[in-house]
Amino acid sequence: MSESRSSFHAVYELLDRARTRQITEPVAPYISADELLDRIDFDLSETGQSEEQVLELLDQVAAVTPRTSSRRFLNQLFAGKDDSALAAELLTVILNTSLYTYKAAGANAIIEHTMTRHMAKLIGFENGEGVFAPGGSMSNFTAIVMARNEAMKTMREDGHDGVPMILYTSEVSHYSITKGAAMAGLGRSNVRPVACDDRGRMIPAKLQEAIEKDIEAGNRPFMINATAGTTVLGSFDPIRSISAIASEFGLWLHVDGALGGTMILSEKHRHLLDGVENANSVTWDAHKLMTVPLVCSVILVRQPGMLVKHFNEDASYLFQSDDDDLNFGTRALQCGRRNDALKVWALWKRHGDKGLGEHMDYLMSMAQHAASIIDRDPEMTLTKTPESVNVCFEFDGVSSPELCEELRRQSRLIVGYGDVEGRDVIRIPFVNPDLTFDHIEEALEEIRTVGRELRSRPQTAASEAMRESCC
Ligand SMILES: Cc1ncc(COP(=O)(O)O)c(C=O)c1O
Numbered sequence: 001m002s003e004s005r006s007s008f009h010a011v012y013e014l015l016d017r018a019r020t021r022q023i024t025e026p027v028a029p030y031i032s033a034d035e036l037l038d039r040i041d042f043d044l045s046e047t048g049q050s051e052e053q054v055l056e057l058l059d060q061v062a063a064v065t066p067r068t069s070s071r072r073f074l075n076q077l078f079a080g081k082d083d084s085a086l087a088a089e090l091l092t093v094i095l096n097t098s099l100y101t102y103k104a105a106g107a108n109a110i111i112e113h114t115m116t117r118h119m120a121k122l123i124g125f126e127n128g129e130g131v132f133a134p135g136g137s138m139s140n141f142t143a144i145v146m147a148r149n150e151a152m153k154t155m156r157e158d159g160h161d162g163v164p165m166i167l168y169t170s171e172v173s174h175y176s177i178t179k180g181a182a183m184a185g186l187g188r189s190n191v192r193p194v195a196c197d198d199r200g201r202m203i204p205a206k207l208q209e210a211i212e213k214d215i216e217a218g219n220r221p222f223m224i225n226a227t228a229g230t231t232v233l234g235s236f237d238p239i240r241s242i243s244a245i246a247s248e249f250g251l252w253l254h255v256d257g258a259l260g261g262t263m264i265l266s267e268k269h270r271h272l273l274d275g276v277e278n279a280n281s282v283t284w285d286a287h288k289l290m291t292v293p294l295v296c297s298v299i300l301v302r303q304p305g306m307l308v309k310h311f312n313e314d315a316s317y318l319f320q321s322d323d324d325d326l327n328f329g330t331r332a333l334q335c336g337r338r339n340d341a342l343k344v345w346a347l348w349k350r351h352g353d354k355g356l357g358e359h360m361d362y363l364m365s366m367a368q369h370a371a372s373i374i375d376r377d378p379e380m381t382l383t384k385t386p387e388s389v390n391v392c393f394e395f396d397g398v399s400s401p402e403l404c405e406e407l408r409r410q411s412r413l414i415v416g417y418g419d420v421e422g423r424d425v426i427r428i429p430f431v432n433p434d435l436t437f438d439h440i441e442e443a444l445e446e447i448r449t450v451g452r453e454l455r456s457r458p459q460t461a462a463s464e465a466m467r468e469s470c471c
Contacts, residue, residue: 010055015090018062026411027073028066036064066414071432071439072446074415077231077259078285079431080293088346089293092339099132099337100318100329109326112341115348119284120300122264122353124277130300131307131331132340136258137176139283139299142333144180144223146281146301146310147252151222156310160185166214168192169225170202170237174256177225190219199387200235200420202226208245215249223252228273229260232418232427233383234367234390236260240275253278258285258297260388265357269364272388277302286344289363289389290356291433296340307331359433363389366430370440379448383425392418392425395451400424403451412446 031039040060049057067073069081080086095108102109112132120128133139144167154161165186169177171193182188192214195206211221224246226237239255246253255261255276261284263269264276276282279302286296301307312330319327329335348356367386374393375382383392395403400417401424407413418427426447 007051010052014055014059014062017059021063022067022069025067025070027070027414028408028411029064030409030411031064040064069432069434071435072413072443073432074413074428074443076416077288077429077431078294079289079291079433080287081291081433082347082350084350085292085343085347088343092342095339095342097339099339099341100327100332100335101320102323102326103321105328105339108339108342109328111345112328113326115341115345116298116300118348119298120302123261123273123279123282123284123300125282125300125302127304128300128302129304129307129331130298131328132337133297133299133333134338134340135295136174136256136283136285136288136297137179138333139258139285139297140174140176140225140254140256141180141183142299142307142311143225143252143254143281143283144177144184144186146306147223147254148184148186149310150252151220164190164219166190166192166211166219166221167223167225168194168207168210168221168251170194170196170200170227170230172196172200172230172232172235173225173227174231174258177256196235199384200230200233201387202237202242204238204241204245207242211245211249211251221249221251223254225254225256226279227260228255228257228263228276229388231259232390232420232425233392234259234386234388234429236272236387238275239273239279243275243278247278252280255279255282258283259288261285262289262356263360263388265353266360266364267357268361269388280306286347289360289431290344290347291359291431292344292347296344362433363430366435366437366440367391369437370428370430370444373440373444377444377448379451380444383420383423389430391428391430392420394423394425395447398451398454400426403447403454406450406454407446410450412450413443415443415447 097105097108099105099108099112116130120130133142148165149155152161152165167181169191178188178191181191192210194202194210197203214221224242226239226242228236243253261282263272282300284298286292287294308331311332324330367389370391371382371386374380379396381394381396394400404415404417407415416427417424
């Protein structure tokens with residue numbers, strides 16, 4: 001099981017083919033899982049195969065994997081596109097280091113230090129710090145653990161003291177908040193969903209009401225999560241007003257900026273994060289709007305030492321030398337930790353704060369352009385004026401789930417839907433920097449074609465029921 005330099009050329013060709021396919025072939029061949037099971041030899045056996053056979057298998061897998069870099073992949077909130085970030089990511093695999101100590105990671109530990117301090121400063125955490133986590137969900141979980149431990153002093157050493165700990169988050173926030181509360185031993189029922197206004201933003205007065213009610217009931221409010229860029233509508237909660245409530249009641253304020261944290265770089269749009277400097281912690285995913293390959297998320301904290309306080313453990317077999325400032329394992333959830341810092345550092349070196357901010361402006365302009373076309377289209381209904389990069393709408397008379405599935409079945413587009421105020425609506429996140437206004441028109445034309453086709457099709461009982469529940 002050794003590395004051979006001679007086989008690397010074949011590996012390079014495999015990677016090159018995969019990359020070319022991302023752009024030149026349909027977004028995904030429509031193949032059911034059953035068909036795939038017949039087509040690819042997934043089963044494992046007692047004896048191994050040759051290197052050539054394994055490369056051939058990998059090529060088969062790549063050929064049928066949905067092409068997330070395609071201009072017709074409009075389904076998810078990520079886009080791993082930037083060449084410098086991609087080069088760094090491939091190098092990361094070859095370097096195969098772990099970010100727990102300077103001893104193992106060398107220059108990469110300095111890069112994690114540089115990146116997290118720079119991002120913290122941009123947020124307004126002058127002396128803040130941070131650590132890379134494996135995704136926004138884990139960054140949010142890290143924040144919940146810190147907030148819980150700060151509010152319940154027995155927790156880290158002796159466990160829960162029995163007083164219900166209450167977490168407030170908007171009714172449309174990401175599911176990782178409820179999941180995190182459950183994983184932190186607090187109970188899903190102790191997460192209070194706070195009502196939103198008609199733009200999908202948490203209503204501060206409702207938050208205040210909920211906190212007062214819990215205090216009266218003898219519960220212990222401990223944390224508010226404000227979302228900067230909600231998953232479906234892309235809305236931003238009013239952070240400044242929420243931070244005033246957090247401060248009045250002495251609660252930990254976390255900002256889930258997994259999607260929208262990057263807007264801090266845009267001169268034009270950073271007002272969406274107004275008040276974020278008052279938060280105790282912020283989640284910021286670089287793999288979403290910043291074109292960095294998955295995964296790349298940072299949890300930032302305003303108060304230095306907070307991460308070490310809640311995550312450090314004695315481990316003389318690991319933390320053996322050097323300044324703990326560069327031994328990032330002392331502040332992470334994990335022990336062995338993938339190097340997610342190098343790729344975002346390479347991206348930042350390439351474009352700088354200014355270039356990245358302009359990129360945000362471009363994504364926002366695409367969303368606004370798409371919304372204006374949809375709004376003028378007599379066959380479509382724009383759900384809301386977009387708050388940021390997500391555009392939600394319906395094709396009139398056709399259920400959004402059915403339309404999305406048919407677009408996928410015909411290998412035209414991969415696009416998803418979400419629930420907004422009880423309706424299933426198509427959601428297009430504008431995260432792919434290769435999209436132009438022409439591509440937007442092409443994608444909408446595909447939606448019109450398939451929408452009309454579905455509308456004129458004789459209805460089955462199942463699709464009739466779907467249509468009635470949605471349209
Ligand atoms: C608002 C928000 N927070 C958190 C997450 C979770 O991020 P990740 O997928 O990186 O775990 C998402 C994912 O879409 C999100 O939209």
